Every structure is written in structure tokens, then in C-alpha cells.
Amino acid sequence: MLKRFSIAAIAATAAVILVTAGCGTKSAQEIPIGEYASLTGDTAEFGVSTHNGILLAVEEVNKSGGILGKKIRLYTEDDRSDPTEAVTAVSKLINQNGVVAVLGEVASSRSMAAAPVCQANRVPMISPSSTNVEVTRKGDYIFRICFIDPFQGYVMAKFARDTLKIGKVAILKDVKQDYSVGLAQSFSQHFQKMGGTIVKEASFSTGDTDFRPQLTAIKAASPEAIYVPAYYQAVALIARQARDLGITVPLLGGDGWDAPGLVRIAGKAVEGCYFSNHYSVDSENPTSKRFVEAYTKRFKEKPNALAALGYDAARILFDAIKRAGTTESAALRNAIAATKNFAGVTGTITIDKDRNAVKPAVVLKIVNGKFVYQQTINPE
Amino acid sequence: MQELTQQLFNGLIWGGVYALIALGYTMVYGVLRLINFAHGDVYMVGAYLAFFTIAALGSSASSIAGVATVFLTAMAGCAVLGLTIERVAYRPVRNAPRLTALITAIGVSLFLENGGQLLFGPNPRAFPQILTARHVLSLAGVSVSSLQIAIIATVVILLLLLELLVHKTKVGMAMRAVSYNRSVASLMGINTDHIIAFTFALGSALAAVAGILVGLYTGTIEPLMGLLPGLKAFIAAVLGGIGSIPGAMLGGFVLGMAEVLVVAVGYSTYRDAIAFALLVLILLLRPTGLLGTGTVEKV
Numbered sequence: 001m002l003k004r005f006s007i008a009a010i011a012a013t014a015a016v017i018l019v020t021a022g023c024g025t026k027s028a029q030e031i032p033i034g035e036y037a038s039l040t041g042d043t044a045e046f047g048v049s050t051h052n053g054i055l056l057a058v059e060e061v062n063k064s065g066g067i068l069g070k071k072i073r074l075y076t077e078d079d080r081s082d083p084t085e086a087v088t089a090v091s092k093l094i095n096q097n098g099v100v101a102v103l104g105e106v107a108s109s110r111s112m113a114a115a116p117v118c119q120a121n122r123v124p125m126i127s128p129s130s131t132n133v134e135v136t137r138k139g140d141y142i143f144r145i146c147f148i149d150p151f152q153g154y155v156m157a158k159f160a161r162d163t164l165k166i167g168k169v170a171i172l173k174d175v176k177q178d179y180s181v182g183l184a185q186s187f188s189q190h191f192q193k194m195g196g197t198i199v200k201e202a203s204f205s206t207g208d209t210d211f212r213p214q215l216t217a218i219k220a221a222s223p224e225a226i227y228v229p230a231y232y233q234a235v236a237l238i239a240r241q242a243r244d245l246g247i248t249v250p251l252l253g254g255d256g257w258d259a260p261g262l263v264r265i266a267g268k269a270v271e272g273c274y275f276s277n278h279y280s281v282d283s284e285n286p287t288s289k290r291f292v293e294a295y296t297k298r299f300k301e302k303p304n305a306l307a308a309l310g311y312d313a314a315r316i317l318f319d320a321i322k323r324a325g326t327t328e329s330a331a332l333r334n335a336i337a338a339t340k341n342f343a344g345v346t347g348t349i350t351i352d353k354d355r356n357a358v359k360p361a362v363v364l365k366i367v368n369g370k371f372v373y374q375q376t377i378n379p380e
Numbered sequence: 381m382q383e384l385t386q387q388l389f390n391g392l393i394w395g396g397v398y399a400l401i402a403l404g405y406t407m408v409y410g411v412l413r414l415i416n417f418a419h420g421d422v423y424m425v426g427a428y429l430a431f432f433t434i435a436a437l438g439s440s441a442s443s444i445a446g447v448a449t450v451f452l453t454a455m456a457g458c459a460v461l462g463l464t465i466e467r468v469a470y471r472p473v474r475n476a477p478r479l480t481a482l483i484t485a486i487g488v489s490l491f492l493e494n495g496g497q498l499l500f501g502p503n504p505r506a507f508p509q510i511l512t513a514r515h516v517l518s519l520a521g522v523s524v525s526s527l528q529i530a531i532i533a534t535v536v537i538l539l540l541l542l543e544l545l546v547h548k549t550k551v552g553m554a555m556r557a558v559s560y561n562r563s564v565a566s567l568m569g570i571n572t573d574h575i576i577a578f579t580f581a582l583g584s585a586l587a588a589v590a591g592i593l594v595g596l597y598t599g600t601i602e603p604l605m606g607l608l609p610g611l612k613a614f615i616a617a618v619l620g621g622i623g624s625i626p627g628a629m630l631g632g633f634v635l636g637m638a639e640v641l642v643v644a645v646g647y648s649t650y651r652d653a654i655a656f657a658l659l660v661l662i663l664l665l666r667p668t669g670l671l672g673t674g675t676v677e678k679v
Contacts, residue, residue, distance in 0.1 A: 041502070042503075044503070175648070175649060202646070202648065203648050203649070204648050205648065205649055205651075208648075208651070209594075209598040209599075209600055209605075210394070210597070210598050212390045212640075213387060213390055213391075213640045213641075213643035213644045213648075214643060214648060216383060216386045216387055216390060216644065217383065217387075217644055217646075219386075220382070220383040220386075233504060233600075236506070236599075237598060237599050237600055240599045241598070241599070244525050244527065245523055245525075246518070246523040264506060265506040265599065265600065
């Protein structure tokens with residue numbers, strides 16, 4: 001019995017190896033690139049937008065004849081909004097599909113989980129929109145094309161002080177998200193340096209649905225605005241409950257607010273609130289205008305910042321392959337690292353020595369349920 | 381002081397919700413000596429039934445008749461669900477060892493949670509505001525919305541009605557008799573099957589109301605929303621003395637207040653932990669609960 005079992009096991013292993021090897025043979029006519037995204041689960045809205053942006057970039061480049069005379073072949077894996085699944089997805093992309101580079105993820109926790117796999121296999125990874133500082137510290141093959149949280153906190157602090165002329169702010173953060181804690185810390189630091197005061201700092205945990213106790217404590221401190229660096233689901237509930245308690249001051253936030261779900265759930269409660277973001281759909285920049293037009297035509301909806309960042313990440317990768325003239329890993333890595341003044345949808349992108357993008361941020365205001373452009377804030 | 385009053389008021393709302401759910405636990409325990417772990421999920425189903433009724437009614441859902449329809453539909457739906465659970469899952473194992481029934485209850489709970497995710501989708505949904513909460517009135521610096529008043533009024537009315545039902549009606553007397561001693565009650569001509577089924581229906585209808593109130597209050601519902609409130613209401617029932625109806629009400633309010641005050645002093649991460657800490661404390665200090673009476677094991 002045991003013997004027969006082991007023979008079967010050997011046969012099965014051999015079959016797997018053969019199949020894997022078969023997948024690994026790259027077609028000479030195609031350049032395989034990988035993408036892992038949260039197409040389902042908690043942050044499905046983020047994953048789907050990013051995927052659409054990447055898809056558009058791939059379709060465009062293939063229509064114009066591809067790169068180095070080859071077509072781009074995109075392999076997409078769903079990580080179901082789960083860091084463990086992200087690791088599996090990326091391993092599969094690299095080992096089975098033999099991709100030359102990986103695009104993803106949105107959430108910092110998942111980018112951080114998958115980055116070591118890319119690093120160990122020396123496959124360059126570009127995160128379109130993970131803003132936590134730690135992501136690109138995972139290794140020299142890990143890049144991102146968005147700004148990082150210390151800068152995003154600075155942007156809202158500056159906007160609140162200089163434009164809104166606000167002196168007293170309360171903070172309500174999600175202690176279970178690195179993103180939220182990092183952003184709250186950087187905002188608080190910059191805001192106080194600019195002469196403002198943090199009158200109250202309260203916290204909640206991911207999954208909470210009642211925020212009235214925290215908001216009651218915040219109300220008692222009578223702030224002129226409340227900084228809520230969290231994801232859209234929680235922000236929408238916080239806004240509704242704050243208005244319910246008679247809190248009328250504006251809420252301020254970051255790029256985690258950018259999803260249609262925010263206005264759908266919060267309705268009028270988020271009117272007149274502000275958040276920092278990567279780009280505005282109303283931007284006058286010609287690259288942006290062309291992108292918004294093409295995206296709207298292809299997907300029948302306006303692109304959000306995540307779609308724009310997905311599009312930019314893919315195009316920066318294509319540009320690097322072109323400049324490198326090869327898909328060999330070290331050469332490709334160096335080409336991505338050398339990206340300078342790339343005209344992206346989300347602004348002019350330069351990759352710095354820490355493999356992060358240096359670029360401006362925009363502040364948006366919610367007016368009649370629409371995200372309206374207010375101003376652009378450049379790096380210090 | 382003003383802030384404290386406001387916080388206590390916030391706690392009152394959750395206290396009422398926990399009390400409503402805890403009543404279902406305690407009544408079922410009273411008649412069957414069974415911890416019905418699926419009760420928290422019945423509360424979730426109640427919220428979803430209301431959600432779909434509101435969607436079906438459209439704009440007329442926010443009229444008085446509309447609100448009444450929403451509540452009655454959800455309550456009736458959950459009562460039927462409670463009856464079904466009792467008939468299909470618990471009655472066949474009623475005379476089996478108590479552990480069997482407990483495991484069955486956990487099975488039903490998992491079935492409802494995962495079935496809910498399959499049927500309603502795993503993503504949270506925004507609960508429509510059929511009671512306009514925007515009237516914010518201030519009483520001595522404490523801001524109170526019309527929604528909060530409506531919630532408290534609903535809870536108080538239901539608790540009073542339940543007291544009347546249990547103490548002034550024949551069914552109530554039969555429930556008390558069954559809970560006192562099931563076999564003797566059946567000897568006295570009480571149809572215990574009917575009374576047990578009625579208890580399930582009643583508890584489930586109260587859970588449905590709690591589900592709708594929470595949907596209105598927080599603004600969101602999801603298939604796993606019953607998990608934690610279910611556990612906490614169970615703790616509230618134990619805290620007050622399981623099997624005791626006034627105990628479940630008291631336990632619910634104590635728990636709601638304790639939770640809100642923990643967040644108010646700045647320890648929001650301990651919000652869920654406080655319930656379990658209270659459970660450990662009460663089991664150590666007074667295992668029968670605040671209002672519970674010890675039963676002497678007869679030989």
C-alpha cells in the first residue's frame with residue numbers, strides 16, 4: 001500500500017514539474033508581467049480600480065505595437081484582500097507564469113507581505129499606491145510611484161494651517177492600520193510645528209461601527225476640524241455619527257477616502273470635508289485629460305486616483321523596459337530606479353534613492369457629492 | 381460633567397440594544413436550559429430583512445406606516461426563522477445530552493453567518509435612514525437626536541410589554557411554569573412544545589428589533605454583525621443572571637454603559653474586552669448573576 005502510494009506521489013510530482021516547466025517557457029513574442037490585486041473582499045473597490053488602470057495601459061501599449069517588438073502579456077491574480085493570499089499570488093506569478101516584473105498592491109500591509117518574495121526572486125515590484133514608509137524598505141527591487149505618508153500628513157497640516165486658517169484640530173485614528181497610525185503621527189507633528197494645537201487624540205479599531213463615545217469626547221474639546229486618516233467605510237460612518245451628535249466642523253483625511261462608497265454611505269454628512277489625494281479627475285494636465293477620456297470610454301465611469309496610479313505604474317514599467325532594451329532583471333531594476341521626470345497622469349514622477357516617488361499632492365473638497373479640486377501642494 | 385452625561389446617554393442606547401438581544405437568550409435558557417448561540421445571527425437576519433423591506437417600499441418607507449411595515453415584516457420574518465430553527469435543529473435533540481444541543485446551536489450559528497455571506501454578499505451595506513435623525517435638540521448641553529429618542533422609546537415600550545406578557549397573561553404564566561419545571565408543567569395540561577416554540581418566536585422578534593435599531597444607529601449592516609453583539613448579549617444575560625428577565629435587562633444596560641465608558645476614558649481597544657472581563661468577574665464573585673437565584677440540585 002505504502003509502496004503504491006509513493007509511486008503515485010512520484011508520478012504526481014513529476015507531472016507537476018512538467019506542467020510548471022511548460023508554463024515557464026516564455027513565448028518569444030510576449031513579455032509576461034504580473035499583477036496581484038484585491039479584486040474581491042474588504043477593499044475590492046480599490047483592487048478593481050487599479051486593475052482597470054493597468055489593463056488600459058496594457059491595451060494601449062499593445063495597440064501601438066508593443067515594446068521591443070513584443071506584445072505585453074498581463075497575468076492577474078486575486079489576493080482576496082488578504083496578506084497571506086498576496087504571498088501565494090505573487091509566488092504563482094513568478095514561479096508559474098515567469099513574469100519579468102510585478103505590479104501591486106494598494107494596501108501597504110499586502111505590499112509588505114508580498115515584497116520579500118519579489119526581492120528573493122530578484123523580480124522588480126512596483127506598488128502603485130501603498131503609502132506606508134516601510135514598503136520600499138523591503139529591498140532594492142521594490143519601488144512605488146506614489147508619495148509616502150509623512151508627506152501626505154504634511155500636505156493636510158499645511159492646508160489646514162495656511163488655507164483653512166485652523167488652529168485647533170482633533171484626531172480620530174484606526175489603531176489597527178499602519179496607514180492610519182502613520183498618517184496621524186505625521187499630521188500631528190507637522191501641524192504642531194506650524195503653530196497649531198491637537199486638542200484631542202482618540203482612536204478606534206478596524207471593524208468598529210459605533211464611534212459616538214470617541215466623537216463625544218472630541219466634541220467636548222471643541223476643535224475647528226477633525227483629522228480622520230482612515231479607509232472610506234469607517235470615515236463614512238464617523239461622518240454620519242458626528243453630524244448626529246451636532247458636530248458641524250469639517251472632517252479632514254487622506255487618500256483612503258477616495259472611493260465612491262464614501263459618498264454613497266455618508267451622503268450629506270461629508271459635504272464640505274477635505275482630503276489629500278494623488279490626483280484630481282478635473283486636472284488640466286494634458287496627460288490626465290487624455291487618460292480620463294480613454295478610461296471613461298473603456299469602463300463607463302470616471303477614474304479615481306487608484307486607477308490613475310495603476311495606469312502610471314504600468315506605463316513606468318513599460319518605459320523602463322524600453323530604456324533597458326531587455327527584460328533581464330538587474331538591467332530592468334536599474335532602469336526603473338533611473339526613472340526621471342516621467343510625465344504621468346498623477347503628475348511628474350521621479351524615483352528617488354529610496355525607490356519612492358517624489359511628486360506633489362492635491363487637496364480635494366467634497367461638494368454636492370463630487371470631489372472638487374482645491375489646490376496642489378508640492379514637496380517641502 | 382456634561383461630557384459624562386452625554387457618554388452615559390450613548391451607553392444607554394447600547395444598553396437597550398444588548399438588553400433586547402439578551403432577553404432572547406435568557407428566555408430560551410429559561411424554558412430549555414439551552415444557550416441559543418444562533419440568536420446573534422437571528423438579529424443579523426432581522427437587520428437584513430428590514431433592509432430589503434425598505435428597498436422594496438422605496439420612498440414610502442420613511443412614513444409612519446412604512447416604518448411600522450419595516451419593523452413588523454422583520455419581526456415576523458425572524459419569528460418564523462426562530463420557529464424553524466427550534467423545529468428543525470433543537471427539537472430533535474431536545475432529550476439528548478445538553479452538550480449536543482449546544483454544539484447544534486453553534487452549528488446553526490455558523491450556518492446563518494456563512495449563509496448570510498453567500499446570500500447577502502460579504503461586503504457591508506449602508507442602512508437607509510428611514511427615521512430622520514437630523515433633529516438635534518440639546519438638553520442641558522447634552523445633544524440628543526430624534527433617532528436616539530426613538531430607540532430608547534422603542535426599547536422601553538418593548539420591555540414594558542414583555543413584562544406585561546410574562547406576568548399578566550396566560551401564555552406568560554405558562555412560560556413561567558415551563559421554565560420552573562417542564563415535566564410538571566406538561567402534567568398540568570400545558571403544551572410545552574407550543575410554549576417553547578412561542579418563546580423562540582418572541583425572542584427572535586425582539587432580536588429583529590435590535591437589529592433594525594443598530595442598523596439605524598450605526599448606519600451599516602453586514603453578515604457577521606451578529607457575532608460580537610450576540611456574544612456580548614449572552615454575557616449580559618449571564619451578568620444579570622441567566623433565566624431572569626429583569627436580570628437580562630439590567631445586564632444589558634450595565635454592559636452598554638461599561639463599554640462606552642471604557643472608550644470615553646480613551647481605551648477604545650478594550651471596548652470588546654470589557655464584556656469578557658465582566659464575565660470572568662461575575663463568574664468568580666457571583667456565579668448566579670446579579671439578579672439570578674441559585675438552584676439547589678435535588679438528589
